[in-house]
Amino acid sequence: MMEKDIIILGIESSCDDTSAAIIRNGYLLSNVTASQSVHEAYGGVVPELASRAHQQNILPTIDQAIKRAGIEKNDISAIAFTRGPGLLGSLLVGVSFAKGLSISLGRPLIEVNHLQGHILAHFIREEGKDRDIPEFPFLCLLVSGGNSQIVKVNRYNDMEVLGQTIDDAAGETIDKCSKFMGLGYPGGPIIDRMARQGNAHAFQFNKPHITGLNYSFSGLKTSFLYFLEARMKENPQFIEENKNDLAASLERTVVEVLMDKLTKAVKATGIRRVAVAGGVSANTGLRQAFMDKADRSKWQVYIPPFSYTTDNGAMIAMAGYFKYQDKEFCALDKPAYSRVTFK
Ligand code: KG4
Numbered sequence: 001m002m003e004k005d006i007i008i009l010g011i012e013s014s015c016d017d018t019s020a021a022i023i024r025n026g027y028l029l030s031n032v033t034a035s036q037s038v039h040e041a042y043g044g045v046v047p048e049l050a051s052r053a054h055q056q057n058i059l060p061t062i063d064q065a066i067k068r069a070g071i072e073k074n075d076i077s078a079i080a081f082t083r084g085p086g087l088l089g090s091l092l093v094g095v096s097f098a099k100g101l102s103i104s105l106g107r108p109l110i111e112v113n114h115l116q117g118h119i120l121a122h123f124i125r126e127e128g129k130d131r132d133i134p135e136f137p138f139l140c141l142l143v144s145g146g147n148s149q150i151v152k153v154n155r156y157n158d159m160e161v162l163g164q165t166i167d168d169a170a171g172e173t174i175d176k177c178s179k180f181m182g183l184g185y186p187g188g189p190i191i192d193r194m195a196r197q198g199n200a201h202a203f204q205f206n207k208p209h210i211t212g213l214n215y216s217f218s219g220l221k222t223s224f225l226y227f228l229e230a231r232m233k234e235n236p237q238f239i240e241e242n243k244n245d246l247a248a249s250l251e252r253t254v255v256e257v258l259m260d261k262l263t264k265a266v267k268a269t270g271i272r273r274v275a276v277a278g279g280v281s282a283n284t285g286l287r288q289a290f291m292d293k294a295d296r297s298k299w300q301v302y303i304p305p306f307s308y309t310t311d312n313g314a315m316i317a318m319a320g321y322f323k324y325q326d327k328e329f330c331a332l333d334k335p336a337y338s339r340v341t342f343k
Contacts, residue, residue: 006324007077009101010317011062013094014086014114015145016045018057021313022069022076023321027125029069031307031314034061043185044175051089058097065313076107078329080320083111084337085146091336099332108329110320114311115149118142118277120156120322121308121315134302139271141262143286144278145171145186148215148258150265153275156322162265163213170254171280173217177224177250181239191247192283198248200285203227205253213261213268220253251285259289266299275302282309 005024012019019033034057039045066073081098084091102109119140123133134153139162142149148171149164168176171188178187183194206223208216228246231238239246266272276290287303294301308315323329 005075005077006321007071007075008110008317008320008324009062009065009076009079010112010313010315010320011058011079011081011094011098012114012117012311012313012316013054013058013090014082014084015090015311016050016053017311018054018061018094019311019313019316020062020065021317022065022071023124023314023317024069024071026123026318026321027127028314028317029071030065031312032061032064032068033312040185043179045087047087047089050087051093054090054093058093062097062101073105076105078108078110078320078324079105080110080112080316080323082114082117082316083330083334084114085339086114086336088336088338091338095336102332108324109332110323110328111330111334112316112319112323114316115142115147115151116157116159117315117319118144119151119153119159119275120319121277121304121312122275122302123156123322124308124314124318131305132302134273134275134300137271138273138275138302139262139265139269140275140277141258141281142278143170143258143276143280145169145175147278148217150213150262152269152271156319157326157328162269163215163261165215165217166210167216167218168221170215170217170258171278173221174250174254174280176221178247180225180228181243181246183243188280188283191251192285194244194247195251195285196248198244198246200248200252202242202245203249205249207253207257213265215257215261217254217257220257224250251283255283255285255289258286259293263293263297266297272298273300273302275304277304277309279310282306
């Protein structure tokens, strides 16, 4: 007898991207994301505007994901959704929609932790596209706008945080420094582009001195701001004249801080399979640093395709697919949560 297909709808709405995806038997059929440009004028995500935009985007996004996958909504086996962490008003839109759909279709719900979703993006398979999938256990550097963590991944649902930021996240730091320079939002991709034209050793900024595997980025952010203020007093054109070198030097510093602790984690655990995940993993300098480690230190590295670095429904559907196989379903009364890291 033929096994029935497992078809998972994944819904992501934790920040400023409304995204939905369909995964069939572990293979991605569709991944549709509606991004929100409304925040650009404010230099950062405005929570109230984000939840309003999610309300408008959620139905067409899910509808498109189902259509592009070439399935009917009744084919869906289960609905996976991001329960947290994230902005509560944004999460509520996806969580409520998932619950409503679960009741109307009579299909189970699967809750997904957003951070675990980022890590499990490494397991997304696409027809006709071969890519290395990490074996357990592996280490994952999870770097996004809200988090910077080193995670030991024992299994898809068994993850241990070995170190994390005690203040700002790497992405947040890059975004804030880009704001100090008067650049657009989000700063990450802009700094990345400018850094390619600059000298990464033109300027030196303070690096944190923290023991263990934790990170700290607030000192770097302050050092960058004070440096700019001092130089602008001498020359009001300083930023304009040096923006590529500033971007390159900032990016180098962030990447060095991230890689130093990751190297320590590899030494401490003896695990040489190392992945990177989250929005900042799109960064060219960080990707290069991973490739260099693979060459020089014989790490086996896993770098996700660009489309799965920032928030996406595919990673939530993938996490849901694993949980479905273990029948890890969730009750309708589970509320969204904003801050817990791993649950
Ligand atoms: O994972 P993500 O989409 O959202 C969160 O869950 O936070 O990450 C967004 C972060 C932002 O800080 C953004 O500036 C950063 O990822 N980012 C980058 C690049 N692309 C996105 N940072 C550096 N270089 C990039 N190319």
